[in-house]
Amino acid sequence: MADGKRIDKSKEPEKAEPMDSRQKKLLAIGFGVYLLMVLAIVAVYMATDDEDTRMMGMYSVSTALVFFTLIFAVFVYRGSASDEYRRRYGDKLSDEEKEDWNKRP
Secondary structure, eight states, X not given: OTTSOOOOTTSOOOOOOOOOHHHHHHHHHHXXXXXXXXXXXXXXXXXXXXXXXXHHHHHHHHHHHHHHHHHHHHHHHHOOHHHHHHHHHGGGSOHHHHHHHHHOO
């Protein structure tokens, strides 16, 4: 405070926005892809013997799981038509319409 400026303590620090369900799903999928990639890399390094079909099978399965998870993540990230509708027109709905919308399965 030597320069004469005062710190305004009345302002609250900005809070981070909570993660929505889609972000949580993507975080879980990303973590799963990371673990599966580690499994695939370990299987590649361990599959030095061409005679050992178990390691090649493990590599194939882990690679297939990685691709399945990535494709699944694309569909989760894309979302549904109702999510897009809510994002575009959600603020234009009345309170009663919002309550009805939120009660939908």
